[in-house]
Amino acid sequence: MTATTALIADDEPLLRERLRTHLARLWPELDIVAEARNGREAVELFDQHQPDVVFLDVHMPGMNGIDAARSIARRAQVVFVTAFEQYAVQAFDQGALDYLVKPFDEGRLADTVARLRERLAGSPASAPPADGALDAVIDRLSTELRQRGPARAWLQWIKASVGTSVRLIPVEQVAYLRADEKYTLVVWEGGEALIRKTIRELADELDPERFAQVHRSVIVNLHQVVQVNRAPNETAEIQLKGRKEMLPVSRSFVHVFRQM
Amino acid sequence: MQRPFSLADGVVPTAARAPDPVVRRAGQWRGAVRGVIVLPMSAVAPLSAASSLLAALTLRRVMVAIVLAVSVAAALNPLFVTPFVVLLGRTLVIAMVLLLVFIAAGLWKQPWLPAWLVRVLAVAVAAPIATFVVYLPAVGGDVSAVLAHEGRVSGFMLIAGCGLVIGPLLALAALYRERDAQAHSQMLQFELEKSVLERQALDTRLQLLHAQIEPHFLFNTLANVQALVESGSPQAAMVLKSLIAYLRAAMPRLSEDQATLGTELQLVRAYLELMHMRMPDRLAFSVQVPPEIAGLKFPSMALLTLVENAVRHGIDPSEQGGRIDVGAARDGASLRVWVADTGVGMSETAAAGTGLANLRARLKGFYGDAARLDLLEQAPHGVRAELVLPVTEETR
Numbered sequence: 001m002t003a004t005t006a007l008i009a010d011d012e013p014l015l016r017e018r019l020r021t022h023l024a025r026l027w028p029e030l031d032i033v034a035e036a037r038n039g040r041e042a043v044e045l046f047d048q049h050q051p052d053v054v055f056l057d058v059h060m061p062g063m064n065g066i067d068a069a070r071s072i073a074r075r076a077q078v079v080f081v082t083a084f085e086q087y088a089v090q091a092f093d094q095g096a097l098d099y100l101v102k103p104f105d106e107g108r109l110a111d112t113v114a115r116l117r118e119r120l121a122g123s124p125a126s127a128p129p130a131d132g133a134l135d136a137v138i139d140r141l142s143t144e145l146r147q148r149g150p151a152r153a154w155l156q157w158i159k160a161s162v163g164t165s166v167r168l169i170p171v172e173q174v175a176y177l178r179a180d181e182k183y184t185l186v187v188w189e190g191g192e193a194l195i196r197k198t199i200r201e202l203a204d205e206l207d208p209e210r211f212a213q214v215h216r217s218v219i220v221n222l223h224q225v226v227q228v229n230r231a232p233n234e235t236a237e238i239q240l241k242g243r244k245e246m247l248p249v250s251r252s253f254v255h256v257f258r259q260m
Numbered sequence: 261m262q263r264p265f266s267l268a269d270g271v272v273p274t275a276a277r278a279p280d281p282v283v284r285r286a287g288q289w290r291g292a293v294r295g296v297i298v299l300p301m302s303a304v305a306p307l308s309a310a311s312s313l314l315a316a317l318t319l320r321r322v323m324v325a326i327v328l329a330v331s332v333a334a335a336l337n338p339l340f341v342t343p344f345v346v347l348l349g350r351t352l353v354i355a356m357v358l359l360l361v362f363i364a365a366g367l368w369k370q371p372w373l374p375a376w377l378v379r380v381l382a383v384a385v386a387a388p389i390a391t392f393v394v395y396l397p398a399v400g401g402d403v404s405a406v407l408a409h410e411g412r413v414s415g416f417m418l419i420a421g422c423g424l425v426i427g428p429l430l431a432l433a434a435l436y437r438e439r440d441a442q443a444h445s446q447m448l449q450f451e452l453e454k455s456v457l458e459r460q461a462l463d464t465r466l467q468l469l470h471a472q473i474e475p476h477f478l479f480n481t482l483a484n485v486q487a488l489v490e491s492g493s494p495q496a497a498m499v500l501k502s503l504i505a506y507l508r509a510a511m512p513r514l515s516e517d518q519a520t521l522g523t524e525l526q527l528v529r530a531y532l533e534l535m536h537m538r539m540p541d542r543l544a545f546s547v548q549v550p551p552e553i554a555g556l557k558f559p560s561m562a563l564l565t566l567v568e569n570a571v572r573h574g575i576d577p578s579e580q581g582g583r584i585d586v587g588a589a590r591d592g593a594s595l596r597v598w599v600a601d602t603g604v605g606m607s608e609t610a611a612a613g614t615g616l617a618n619l620r621a622r623l624k625g626f627y628g629d630a631a632r633l634d635l636l637e638q639a640p641h642g643v644r645a646e647l648v649l650p651v652t653e654e655t656r
Contacts (some may be wrong), residue, residue, distance in 0.1 A: 103483035
């Protein structure tokens with residue numbers, strides 16, 4: 001019978017080293033065939049070595065541990081190692097695999113080793129028996145990770161050339177955007193600049209909770225509207241915080257500011 | 261028109277001047293947008309003269325006028341042959357006329373005289389005229405009949421005299437009250453604004469305290485320290501030193517008075533050393549600041565926020581990693597501090613996180629428009645954050 005093989009994936013070298021040292025003491029027969037520094041390497045090295053056990057850090061640059069687990073889960077026993085304690089509880093509930101919370105002590109790792117040995121010995125084919133449960137954990141983890149970010153990725157920064165440099169303007173500082181021939185003029189708290197994106201593109205990319213198109217060529221930051229005045233022909237004019245200029249609201253967009 | 265302010269008076273006008281537009285939206289603007297906005301025009305539109313007159317004619321003022329009219333009538337009654345009811349009727353009418361004149365004079369905007377003087381003079385002039393007019397019905401409108409009758413003349417003199425003394429005095433008292441109420445309402449408004457600002461500052465501080473020592477950062481760092489200690493590495497002591505320096509600096513400190521650029525740089529160095537220990541192959545850094553500017557006052561955690569941002573958005577997501585260069589220079593009356601990284605750069609949709617937004621809010625609170633925080637893209641990739649602050653005072 002060949003020795004059990006393992007892969008360690010963690011972007012922090014000291015932590016890879018520590019896990020390797022402890023595993024060597026607790027499980028001398030375990031052969032650690034490779035160490036990966038990120039999710040992409042982990043998948044590559046997994047394909048190359050086909051180890052029986054994979055220790056995966058969740059938070060890694062590029063591809064994270066969850067995505068790496070997705071690609072290799074069905075072919076090995078996966079143990080997640082992470083500092084995000086909140087995920088651990090859920091993973092244990094599933095009982096499908098083990099979960100180490102950093103920093104862990106050797107006693108806790110010994111439990112993991114015992115569990116892994118049992119599982120590997122218990123199924124002679126050494127196939128992970130709980131595929132469905134693992135999938136459930138992975139799904140839940142990725143949902144959690146996604147919930148940490150915004151539901152849809154609206155534009156958060158506007159990149160504008162100012163002189164020789166490219167400025168990153170946070171959208172909350174933008175007062176309004178106005179079409180200027182092929183370009184768009186961005187006016188924000190710190191100045192104005194031309195960008196190459198069209199009003200149409202920007203209207204699609206900006207969060208509609210914050211920005212509204214009020215004219216064929218104008219998008220305003222709703223959080224900075226100070227006053228809306230009626231103008232002839234059922235149009236209107238808008239004034240924004242700290243700015244003197246009035247912006248046109250065309251007839252088809254006046255409903256955005258319907259009076260209560 | 262100036263009338264005594266209540267607390268609500270003090271609050272409403274500000275709300276009307278700078279309203280937060282209440283905009284509710286359903287779906288995207290391109291589709292059927294149901295937007296609702298409160299327009300401020302109606303709130304600031306000038307009230308008509310009649311309604312301002314009515315608004316200023318408070319119950320309190322009317323009551324004061326009635327009480328005085330009754331007292332004057334009672335005081336003069338023994339001197340008059342006229343029945344008390346008639347006398348009271350006359351003083352009541354005069355009191356009401358004077359009150360209306362006082363209020364109306366307040367509405368009259370003229371550039372020549374101070375408003376208070378106009379109001380007092382108006383009341384003084386109105387007192388004899390009103391008295392005279394009140395006497396007219398008694399004689400069927402015959403002016404000479406009033407002047408010919410000795411009793412009526414002395415009655416006129418008495419009532420007009422009382423009106424002349426009491427009217428302007430009361431007008432002055434009312435003006436004083438108005439000014440007092442105005443000052444009070446202004447004070448309330450200042451208090452309100454102050455408390456709003458204080459609350460905002462406190463919120464930011466609380467967020468700062470929550471945000472600083474992230475458990476994820478702490479536990480990952482401790483896991484590294486644990487690895488070093490277990491392996492008996494001589495590096496362990498140094499790393500612990502950095503961790504202690506970082507924790508000490510990042511510990512909740514509500515007083516920011518002591519913070520200097522120097523203390524902030526210690527914190528940043530400690531943080532970068534810890535991150536370098538954790539990802540030695542992915543993070544290189546330098547912190548280069550001329551020692552003579554280390555004593556300048558500096559908002560605590562401001563530079564750390566920028567450095568953490570560089571690690572989080574630039575270095576951490578990058579498989580290759582990169583370097584972070586921190587620097588500072590004094591240009592006359594302003595202090596320029598920068599954090600440049602060669603990481604993956606900021607994606608247009610990268611959530612800015614609360615750190616930078618909080619920092620902007622704090623800078624605005626401390627320095628108003630005198631402080632600037634700019635983020636610039638670096639070639640070929642990476643971000644340069646530049647913070648410019650006015651040099652306030654040197655603490656050493």
